[in-house]
Each structure stands twice: as C-alpha cells, then as structure tokens.
Amino acid sequence: MAGRIVIDLFTTLDGVAQAPGSPDEDPSGGFEYGGWQAPLVDESMGEQVMEGIRSMDALLLGGTTYDIFAAYWPQHVDGPDGEIGRRFDSIPKYVASRGAPVLPWRDSHLLGPSLSDEIAALRERHQEVHVIGSVDFSRSLVASGLFDVLNLWVYPIVLGSGKRLFPDDGPALGLTLLEPPVAGESGALLLRYGPGPAVTTGDMG
Numbered sequence: 001m002a003g004r005i006v007i008d009l010f011t012t013l014d015g016v017a018q019a020p021g022s023p024d025e026d027p028s029g030g031f032e033y034g035g036w037q038a039p040l041v042d043e044s045m046g047e048q049v050m051e052g053i054r055s056m057d058a059l060l061l062g063g064t065t066y067d068i069f070a071a072y073w074p075q076h077v078d079g080p081d082g083e084i085g086r087r088f089d090s091i092p093k094y095v096a097s098r099g100a101p102v103l104p105w106r107d108s109h110l111l112g113p114s115l116s117d118e119i120a121a122l123r124e125r126h127q128e129v130h131v132i133g134s135v136d137f138s139r140s141l142v143a144s145g146l147f148d149v150l151n152l153w154v155y156p157i158v159l160g161s162g163k164r165l166f167p168d169d170g171p172a173l174g175l176t177l178l179e180p181p182v183a184g185e186s187g188a189l190l191l192r193y194g195p196g197p198a199v200t201t202g203d204m205g
Contacts, residue, residue, distance in 0.1 A: 004148040016162035062137030063097035156187040
C-alpha cells in the first residue's frame, strides 16, 4: 500500500500561514507578525502535533523551511524539544528547491525536477511523509493534487496580510473533510482535508 503525503500548516482565520513560530522566521514582504502562533499554543493542539510527528517516517520541506529546521533542530535533540529534535534527526529529509542548495542535515536529499514523479517515489518508499510549514511549496502540492491529507490548524486571529496557502490568483479547488474538526482551548480548530471533487456551481432557486 502506497504511503501518504501529509501537509501540516498553521494558519490564521484569514488564511495567513507565514512565520507562525518566531519573529525572524520569515520577514519577507515586510511581514510584521512573525511568531503570531506562540501566544495561542494550547495542550490539545500540541497533542495533535505530536501525534503527527510520532507517525511520520520522512520530512518533505521547501528550501527556506529546510534551512530554518536544519539550523535549529539538530541543536535541540535534548531538553524540552528533545523528542521532536530526535525524531526529525532520525528520519530522511527531502528538499524541494529550484537551485542546488547545500544540505548539511543528516540524511537530507534534494528532489529531482519532476515533482509528480518524486512524490510517487516517496509514496512507495515511505508510509507517512509530512510537509511542515513550507507554505509556497505546500501551495504547489495542493494546487496539483499531490497530497493525501491537509492538516490546517486555524487560529482565531486575523492579520490581513502575509503568505497564504490559497492566494487570490490560485486555482479553484474542491476539498473533502476527512473527519470532524478538533477544537483547542485557545479557540484553534484542526481541520483535516483530503482532495475533493472539482468545483461546480448551481442555482439556489
């Protein structure tokens, strides 16, 4: 049985997924709200995140997110974040990039130019490959239907500007809700979607 491609994204109510973790994560475009998720972390959402981390057997990242992770997680295999750091360090890391980046993190691999072929190969090689963050790369995967599960953690704040998974000029897409939403103490919702049918229109009358 082929494995799954699982996309994990933290977003605001208006769909902004840029730099949830820290102020310097991604200030591109003059983004002023880096670290917006930090005050809204709660125990139940943390348990959902850890469940996904424990189930993955590979990471698939865009180039910018890879650089952030590679600079941080190898230094955090002990202490409060040790379980996450050890898990990330122990599994293969695959990187989607148009260039030829240096990949210093152990067991890191650059994907080839045919994304659809590479995704098919990853499904054969692994049981559960997670894409974390990497909003630009995630946008390409979702628009092309190259995913199996889209986990959206939606937080009750509105930022107005920033990178979004679904931009104004993006394609029309149908999604299928895979299970009932999960609510956190902070008011966040975990919405779990899979690919859905094409968008159609009708007449309410």
